[in-house]
Amino acid sequence: MLRSSWSLRLCSLLGLTLVGCIPGYVRVSVDASADLNQKQPVYMLVRTLDRKAYLAESYGEVAGKLVESDPSVLRKELLFPGKSASLYIKKPKGPLALYFLFTAPGGTWRLFVDAPLPLQVKAELKGSRLVQDSTLF
Numbered sequence: 001m002l003r004s005s006w007s008l009r010l011c012s013l014l015g016l017t018l019v020g021c022i023p024g025y026v027r028v029s030v031d032a033s034a035d036l037n038q039k040q041p042v043y044m045l046v047r048t049l050d051r052k053a054y055l056a057e058s059y060g061e062v063a064g065k066l067v068e069s070d071p072s073v074l075r076k077e078l079l080f081p082g083k084s085a086s087l088y089i090k091k092p093k094g095p096l097a098l099y100f101l102f103t104a105p106g107g108t109w110r111l112f113v114d115a116p117l118p119l120q121v122k123a124e125l126k127g128s129r130l131v132q133d134s135t136l137f
Contacts, residue, residue, distance in 0.1 A: 021119040021120065022088055024090060024091055025088040025089060025090055025091060026088070026089045026091055026096065026113075026117050026118065026119065026120065026121060027086060027087075027088055027119065027120040027121070028046065028086070028087050028088075028089055028098065028120075028121050028123075029084065029085070029086045029120065029121070029122045029123070030044065030079055030084065030085045030086075030122075030123045030124075030125060031084050031122075031123070031124045031125070032079050032080065032081055032082065032083055032084070032085070032125045033081065033082065033124075033125060033126040033127070034081050034082040035081065035126065035127055036079070036080075036081035036082070036125055036126070036127070037081065037102050037103055037127075037128055038103060038128070039081050040081070040103060041078050041079060041080050041081070042078075042079045042100055042101060042102055042125065043066055043076060043077070043078055043079070043100075043101040044075075044076070044077045044078075044079055044085075044098060044099065044100055044101070045062065045065055045066065045073055045075070045076055045097075045098070045099040045101065046073070046074045046075040046076075046077070046089055046096060046097070046098055046099075047065070047070075047072045047073050047074060047096070047097045047099070048072055048074060048092040048093075048094050048095065048096060048097070049072045049094070049095070049097055050094065050095065051095065051112060051114070054095075054097050054110075054112050059101075059105065059109065062099050062101070062110070063101050066101065074089055074090075074092065074096075075087065075089060079100075079125070091117050092117075093115070094115055095112060095113055095114045095115050095117070096112075096113045096117060096121070097110060097111070097112050097113070098110065098111040098113070098121070098123060099111075100123075100125060100130055102128040102129070103128070104128055105128055105129065106127055106128035106129045107128070107129030107130070107131075108129050108130040108131075109129065109130060110130070111123060111130060111133050113135060118135035118136055119136050120135065120136040121133070121134075121135050121136075122134045122135075122136075
């Protein structure tokens with residue numbers, strides 16, 4: 001009986017992981033095209049902050065968070081052209097903001113995800129901009 005119960009829990013955990021959800025976490029998946037940022041890596045920042053602060057910050061202020069110590073920054077990740085990245089962020093109580101710091105942004109470079117947070121956030125990057133995003137609840 002004990003072995004059967006353990007096997008059931010393991011299968012449940014594997015099933016949750018395979019579909020992309022881990023309780024208490026948000027899966028962030030990013031697909032980067034081969035021409036990303038003129039074939040150069042891009043930093044992604046994942047932060048928690050309110051919408052008002054998100055809208056008020058300039059690109060330069062956000063870029064400064066790469067080297068500053070800031071409690072709102074949950075993760076910094078380097079993304080490479082032609083590669084996909086997937087990471088798990090422990091769900092904060094508030095919203096999430098994703099920033100893509102291109103050498104010369106050519107359009108949308110940030111994404112705001114309001115609470116309640118979804119199980120998964122997907123972003124597609126092409127050239128020097130965010131071209132598509134989606135959420136899975």
